[in-house]
Amino acid sequence: MNALLQLASVEADIGGSRILRGVNLEVKSGELVALMGRNGVGKTTTLRSITGLRAIRAGSITLDGQRIDKLPPDARARAGIGYVPQGRDIFPHLTIEENLHVGLVVHGRKGAEAREGLDKVFTLFPVLKEMLSRKGGVLSGGQQQQLAIGRALLTKPKLLILDEPTEGIQPSIIDQIGDALKALKSDGSLAILLVEQYVDFCREISDRFYAMDRGAVTISGDIASLTDDVVKTHLQV
Ligand SMILES: Nc1ncnc2c1ncn2[C@@H]1O[C@H](COP(=O)(O)OP(=O)(O)O)[C@@H](O)[C@H]1O
Ligand SMILES: [Mg+2]
Secondary structure, three states: OOEEEEEEEEEEEEOOEEEEEEEEEEEEOOOEEEEEOOOOOOHHHHHHHHHOOOOOOEEEEEEOOEEOOOOOHHHHHHHOEEEEOOOOOOOOOOEHHHHHHHHHHHOOOOHHHHHHHHHHHHHHOHHHHHOOOOEHHHOOHHHHHHHHHHHHHOOOOOEEEEEOOOOOOOHHHHHHHHHHHHHHHHHOOOEEEEEOOOHHHHHHHOOEEEEEEOOEEEEEEEHHHOOHHHHHHHHOO
16 A cells, blocks of 8 residues: 655754654555654644644655645645644634534535535534534533534545544543544545544554654554553653
8 A cells, every 4th residue: 555645754943943853654545543752742743744834844745645745734735634733723703513614615515515524524423413503612622622523524635634632531522533533444535643642542543653752753563562661661751
């Protein structure tokens, strides 16, 4: 299988400091890959370099064999990258329906195509359908996370990128989100790159993992090789 997403020797600076020091990572079609690491090692910066929110100073990023690292974020979204940022970033003053509509606009999906996309999202997250006219800001953290994932799915991504989707979310909704990601993966229509510090969640849903430290990947492998020793050495504070 060819890599859907490939990062080769990616370097990025923030305010004169080198934050990414040569990140190498790939996600193949249909894979669910976890990017792990302690706070501040560069996980979010890696995701932002993929989505175009952070310019890179060296290296390359390809999607489906095409260089995307010089494209603006909206072009990368249209090329097939869906992004659920850390902290979710939904529009609090818009209703659930209006928030979801923002996702549809990226591809100009209308009519039957839009309804089909919405139906898929409501199957994954029934609570969104029940609360369509509620404002995003009144939802619980877990519901906002589901809304953010739903909105990203409506952009029809080839690659769905999530930044710490379980952070601050109650266990029952973490399970629902895990089930939804597994269902999306087994559907075969997209690959998932997940930044996550919750080790058991990664073990439960991922195919492979990468662990970062100080701006570079220090170890990677099949999720079965993410042993307690690896966690202790590479991931614990
Ligand atoms: N906007 C910013 N301004 C200054 N420093 C930043 C900014 N964003 C991130 N950093 C720094 O870059 C490093 C990596 O941050 P980040 O990628 O957010 O880490 P992680 O997601 O792994 O916790 C940290 O040391 C952080 O302080
Ligand atoms: Mg982060």
